[in-house]
Amino acid sequence: MNKRSFLLVRRVMIVVTLFLTMSLVGCIQPEETSSNVERGKPSQKISEASFHFIDVGQGDATLLIGPDFSVLIDAGRHDHNDVVPYLKKQGVSHLDLVVGTHPHADHIGQLDKVIEAFPVKEVWMSGDTHTTRTFERVINVIIENDIDYYEPRVGENFQIGSLHIDVVNPLELTGDFHEGSIGLVATYGEVRILFTGDAEEQTEDEMLERKEDIEAQIFQLGHHGSSTSNTKKFLETVNPEIAIYSAGVENSYGHPHREVIDRLNKMNISVYGTSQNGTIVIKTDGISYSIEVSEKTEINEANEQELISKPCIDINTASLDELRLITHIGGERALQLIELRPFNNVEYLTRVDGIGKGRLNDILEQGKACVN
Template sequence: MWLHYPWHGEIVYFDIGQGDCTLIRTARNRQVILVDTGGKVSFQKETWQTRQSKTSGQTVVANYLLSKGINHIDDLILTHQDTDHVGNFPSISQEIKVKQVWIPAGMEQSSSFQRRLVASRIQPTQVKGITTTQHHSGWPANLSLLHPFQPGKGSNEDSIAFIYRYYGINCWFSGDLDRNGEKQILQQHPTLRAQILKTGHHGSKTATDPSLVAALQPKLAVISAGRNNRYGHPNQETLATLKNYGVPYLNTAHSGMISLRIVKGRPQVSTYIK
C-alpha cells in the first residue's frame, strides 16, 4: 500500500548521463508527470560497432517508476527535439503506459520525432503541440506554461518552459531554452519567483541569464549533466552567475539522482550516488 500510495510527493532529477529527465509525482501517485526522457547522442558508427541494448530510459527511469509502484505516466512533457531530451521516450513507452504527450507546437512535423513516435507505443492522437497563446484542455494542474509563445520547429529556442507549483514551492523548468527566451519570459512575467531553478541547457552559458537568476531569487539550482561530458557542462560562466547571487547548486554528474520532497512543510533534498 505504501509503495503504490506514498504519503509524500516527490520531484526526481534523474542521473541520466548527458541528458535531461525529471519525474514529478504528487502524494499517493495521483498525478505522474515526466519531463523529458534522456537519450544517448550516438555519433556515427560502422554497422559492426552498433549493438542492441536497453536504454537508460528502461534501466534508470522505467525501473525507478516500477519500483515505486508506478505503471503509467499521466503527462509526458518533451521540451524540445534534441536526442538527449527525447531519445528514450520510445523505449520508456514500451515499459510504462503514457496517457498523453505535450510538445512545443510545430515539433510534430519533425521527421526525427515522427520516427520515434512510430517506434513507440504512443498514438499520434495522444500528442498535443502547445504554445502560451492557446488554451490547452488537459494541461496538468499546478503547471504554469511560460514558453513557447508561437509554433516553431522544436529547437532549443522553442523549448517548453513552465513553473510547477509544488506544495507551495515554485520549481522552474525550461529545457534548453536560450537566454533570449528567458528574457522574453521575464518581460511578460516580471514578478516571477522560483525557489528551485533547473538550469537551462545542462548549465551551458547559453542559458541561465543573470537577469533570470536575479528575478527568480532561487534557493537552490539543479544541473543535469553527464560525468566528464564532451561539452564542458556546466560552464564556468553559469557557475559564476550562481555564485554571484548566492545560489547553491547540485549537479547530477557529482551527486547522482536528486530527490526533492516536502516533509512537514519543509523541503527535503536527498542525493543518490551510484
C-alpha cells in the same frame, strides 16, 4: 481559458515528408485533438510528493510523483536505457503526462520506450519536427498507442490532481528547437519548480519581457547549465533557493559552464548536479522540502585506458565515449553519428555534419575508426 486545439495529422505529414520510408500515411484520422489535462483549482489535499532529477548522463529526465499525479519531463538519451528501469524501481505504474521539451535526442531519447513500458494518458511536445530516427520513433509510438497528444503554449495552465502546471514557453514556434523548448512551472502546494528545457538567453529575455511568472524555489538550469542560458537577470527574476543541472561526467560540452556556477555562488544559490551527485531527489509536503543526493563515483581511469588502447573502434556499435576517441568526433558529432547508423564503411562518415574530405583523411590516418 479556452483549450488550444490542432490537427495531429499535420505533424505526422511533416514527418512523412522528411522520412520517405515512414509508413504513417493513412494511419491517422484527421480529427482535432486537445489536451485532456484538466484546468482548474488545485486539490485541497496535500501529502508528500517527490521530484526526481534522474542521472541520465548528458541528457534530461525528471519524474514528478505525488499522491494523485505522475509526470515525466523529458526522457533521457537515445543511446541509453536507464529511464524505464528507474521509473519501475520507483513503483511507477502509469504516467498522467509525459513532456518532451524539444525534439533533441538527449531529451526525447527514450520517450518511445517509456510509452511502450507504461500506460501514458497524454504526451506534450513543442510542435517542432526533427529529421532523426529518434523523433520518428517517438511519433510512431504515440500514434500506434493512440496516445493523446498536445502542444502547450504560453498562458495555458493545467491541473493534474494536486499538481498545477503553468506554461511559460513557447509563445510560438520559430523553427529553432531551443527557442521552442516547452517551459513550465510545476507547483505543489507552495513549492514551485521551473523547467526551461534548452531555452537560451534570447528566450529567457522574451519570458522576462512578457513578465511570465517564473519565480520558483527550485530551478532546473537551462541547457544543462550552459553559459548560453541562465543569465544574471533571469536568475534574479526566478530567485531560486536551489539550482539543479543535468549533465554527464566530464562531458565534451563542459556543462555546467564555470561562469554559470560562479554566478550562482555569488548569488548564494545552492547548486546540485547529476554529474556530481547522481540522481537528486526532492521530497516535499507542499510547504517545506528536503534534498537527497549521493556522491557519484568518478570515472574509472582503468576503463578509460582500456578504451584508449582498443585497436579499432567500430563506428556501428561503439558507445558515445568510444566514438569521442576518434579524431574530429566530439559530443555533438558522436550523437549524430549514432543517429545515422549503420555505415557501410568509414568513408561514409562524410554524412556527419562538419566532416568533409579533409577531416575524413585525418580520421583514416588516425586508424581508430573501423566497420567490422
